[in-house]
Amino acid sequence: MGRLFGTDGVRGVANVDLTAELALGLSVAAAHVLGEAGSFEGHRPVAVVGRDPRASGEFLEAAVVAGLASAGVDVLLVGVLPTPAVAFLTAELEADLGVMLSASHNAMPDNGVKFLARGGHKLDDELEERIEAVYEEHRTGAPWDRPTGGGVGRVRSYDEGFERYVSHLVGVLPNRLDGLKVVLDEAHGAASLVSPEVFTRAGAEIVTIGAEPDGLNINDGCGSTHLGKLQAAVLEHGADLGIAHDGDADRCLAVDHTGEEVDGDQIMAVLALAMRERGVLRADTVVATVMSNLGFKLAMEREGLSLIQTAVGDRYVLEEMKEHGYALGGEQSGHVIISDHATTGDGTLTGLLLAARVAQTGRTLKDLAGVMVRLPQVLVNVPDVDRTRVGSSVELAAAVAEAERELGATGRVLLRPSGTEPLVRVMVEAADIDQARSVAGRLADVVKSALG
Template sequence: MSKSLFGTDGVRGRANTYPMTAEVALKLAAAAGRHFRRDQQEHRVVIGKDTRLSGYMIENALTAGFTSTGMNVFLLGPVPTPAVGYLTNSLRADLGVMISASHNPASDNGIKFFGPDGFKLSDEAEADIMRLFAEGVAPAAPQNIGRAKRFEDARGRYVEYAKTTFPRGKRLDGLRIVLDCANGAAYRTAPAVLWELGAEVIPLGVEPDGFNINEDCGSTHPEAAARKVRETRADLGICLDGDADRVILIDEKGRIADGDQIMGLIAARWADEGRLAGNALVATVMSNLGLEHFLNDKGIALERTAVGDRYVVERMRAGGFNLGGEQSGHIVMTDYATTGDGLIGALQFLAAMVESGEKASKLVRVFDPVPQKLINLRFAAGKAPLEVESVKDAIAKAEKALGANGRLLIRKSGTEPLIRVMGEANDLALLDQVLEDVTGAIKAEA
């Protein structure tokens, strides 16, 4: 069987370059369609996308692949990734697909699959799709070819659902909110939800042109939103990424809060309310030690997983937990959504503001983080820096130097040709030294 196309979050790459070509998308859709066909009269798939120009090409190729195997296609247009998960289940589809490279630049794109329950695929499902991809799939008979149509109500359904996750009887009246949609998938849905709940919305990143998604805006570039918060004296800033499955918040002073702080706040509130399933939060190895100390002081466990929201969700489902996420802003609340949902995560924070009467600045800093530094190192094709002995030796020496006083995490990105080096320690001089040693060794081989 050919090497799997799937990374930590579906298939991803540079648009119009293998594997993100129309040919691969068509074959992948045919394989996925064959894998998910059930014994019922109608087989259906929903397809959403973000605002990248290449989304048109990938959407058409996927449609051809699915219809060739007899599946009917519902085209949702630009919608957030969590909307695809929600509508896959709501419309009783066999599977859902989101065309997006999330926070990556416009030149990239990706394909994410959702099962009929609205959750991302298991490793086993991906392996079977790759088997079918390699073997080839026989097309349906002419009379059994599927149909494709635009599903005009997709945004409206998701907007109404998102509003139901906000506490009943509560409103956002009187709150001024800067909302940065990253020129991405939520550029229509997110402003509508906040405005309909009563907020005054100051929108940013709501003019996509096919090329400007995530460009100096959104959750990976929150500086523009922070300036706008200060300039307009807003109560809160909300920054989504290109497919709106992650969120970064900005308080009224323009200070930026990451996913760890948001998860800590929600976990503590839910624990006090008796609704934190398993009395635990699921997060990745990237989450700050300060979060772990904060939760432990409150008697809440922290379950750590590998990096990637799919691994967070897998642990949540296996352990019966209902709250998890990543430092990058994926907030997964299975009471409401099957994947990270930046807008619904922001609504939970807004609920805390409304119910407590506190300003955002009081709520975005629930713990003091241990100093943490993350360095991304790009490597050339064909290189494997982490397998070189000199790099292994540098890592071992760095871990010994930190001992029990810090933490070092080094991993290869599952979505980009990057080595991510993360270190934590209260001793900043020591932290800087070990990071310099490790990154120097990696650069020499990258």
């Protein structure tokens, strides 16, 4: 069996790759493994289960609940809430694990299962591998140890989760948003109710788009992967800024008052300076991935801040932050982690703090984001190739070496297999956009020929 867990849980086409049977079996295995790991500490275990609005989340939620309850885990159903809300509630309620059903920014036919450990933290590789091993062992014939009678788990709705999460977000704001006009694009996703409520309570005048989920329209031409509608709405309504989330609202991208995109690197740059000013940017350090723009690194150096870069994936950023106690980290894609207030990327929290900086300084987001200048960066996704051979192809290695020689010290090349989709990502950075496009195109062709 190939590895089921990717960089963000188990993900695939719902009812094809991710079936009810798989969701149920993984949930039972997770209950057994986390119990053996000592998370349950001898008491009756409790799980928080949430989902985004995808239609497939309804049957997958039922399967996960069945698996957990059959393993003796009591389940608190929080309904449609963002991933960071489920993480927050897992910690706040001192639950033994959390489960979120979402495929994040992926299109509607996909779905995913994300497990969270006690405290609302993502599982490390070792725990995921143990869950897979237990699942496979029992899938091939070994019987589950099943409780009976009063030993089976009980299931109830926990409707208070919405209010507890909203109150938490409003409570961490350093200042109110009165006087700001903000457009919110909720991607017809998990934050469609939460985000407008939070921004309104914080004092902002809001315009909301992409906030009418019907189970089928999540991420469809809207949200953080499709900023066009948000850019148009910001200009139409004369807003100070726009905030875009993805399907499970663990990421945030922004748009300034002129309609220009403000990406995750720029958001982190703005927040880093704000946090340093408040004395909460520990060790004056920010954690980002190797995908961050070179302009971000140069800006942090110029401002006297340290930048630590990790492998791609917010889990690796989190690991570095947890190990050394850093307060801010994230990805160019908009996963931003503020560890004093969240255990994972939280798009609503990120958007709130970005808006709070605009309100506090009286400066435009465009001006604030100008602390860094993005160098031209081209990203090409190459589908339908064997992503497992990225690191072993001699032909590809030679092409990369040639490209790096051509770019010299003014650019860089990064090739990596996607952790969530069947494709290889080719990223090229250069001082000149035409050169970046040319090099990226040539490398994409080599990827197709060498790995196709």
